[in-house]
Amino acid sequence: MKRMMLMGVGLVVLVLLGLALSFSMQYTREIDHAYQRVADGSHMLITENGEIEFGTEGEGTPVLLIHGAGGGYDQGLLMGQAFLGSGYQLVAVSRFGYLGSPLPEENATVEQQAMLYADLLSHLNIEQAIIFGVSAGGPSAIQFAHDYPEQSSALILASAVSQYMGDEIPLSTKVVNTIQKSDFAYWLVLKTFRTQFLGFIGIPPETYQALSTDEKQFADQMLAFMHPMSPRRPGNIHEGKIQPLSGAAMEGIQVPAIILHARDDSLVGYEHAEFYHTHLANSQMVSFDSGGHGMASELKEIRHQINAFLETTVQE
Secondary structure, eight states: OHHHHHHHHHHHHHHHHHHHHEEEOOOOOHHHHHHHHHHHHHEEETTTTEEEEEEEEOSSSEEEEEEOOOOHHHHHOOOHHHTTTEEEEEEEEOOOSSTSSOOSSSOHHHHHHHHHHHHHHHHHOOOOOOEEEGGGHHHHHHHHHHGGGGEEEEEEEOOOOSSSOOOOOOOHHHHHHTTTOOOOHHHHHHHHHHHHHHTTOOOOOHHTTTTHHHHHHHHHHHTTTTSOGGHHHHHHGEEEEEEEEOOHHHHOOOOOEEEEEEETTTSSSOOOOOOOOHTTTTTTEEEEOTTTTTTGGGGOOOOOOHHHHHHHHTTT
8 A cells, every 4th residue: 555655646646747747848948949039130330429229120110119118129129010010120139237238327318318319220320210119118209209200201119108106106107027037937937927917017807808719819928028037137127116207398399190099008108198298289188998008918009000190190
């Protein structure tokens, strides 16, 4: 009897070891693929104002894509594909502290970031571009339109931050910042608590469950394109120090702008969109009752609204 019990325990141990080995091999394979993916599409520009990583894709009207928290140039390209479609030259950057773009010890301001965007467009021989800011990419997008209006043909702000987010760090942000310390921790969270993590980044579980298959695929890609997570952590921590342009300064911007935001966005509240619309003289607002952060449920309508807007501004 005792021998049978020992054999049973041994069998359980062997099964658990096998599962752990399989789990480890799956993680190694997937995280290696993620590091290779961001390396393959990465380009670096070194200027007298600093260094900036970028990726490019497509042909047509130039668009400067500025990603949100937890992103990088890869997230920017994903957003460009989803929100714009074909017919555009997508130029996506990694902001300070994300992937290959270093976080300066001093002067890591939105003004300095915008200066690097100008250097990049000049390097690519792009005289004028559509400026597309998503989520935490909003502050440097609006700063660029303010500082370089002659290089800004239009401004698109999607789920975008417009005001200082405050000194009080929400619990959800603390959780995300903790997970970001480890590529494995983030990978494991997505394998076991995907829906809950979507809630942390502004997509409520009920919103995710109501998405179509294609829309869920986009939301899942948003999460996948946060792999690898640890090289994005310095930028994510820095988000809390960013001071956006004041409302008074925004009022001098004449670049035509379209603002898109969901009322149920639990990460970047709807008041951020209202702030932009109040202070940008040449702006139009497109609101959705649901969709959460990133508005995955409204991609078709967003693409229609953006392209209609650009036809009357850039492409007239």
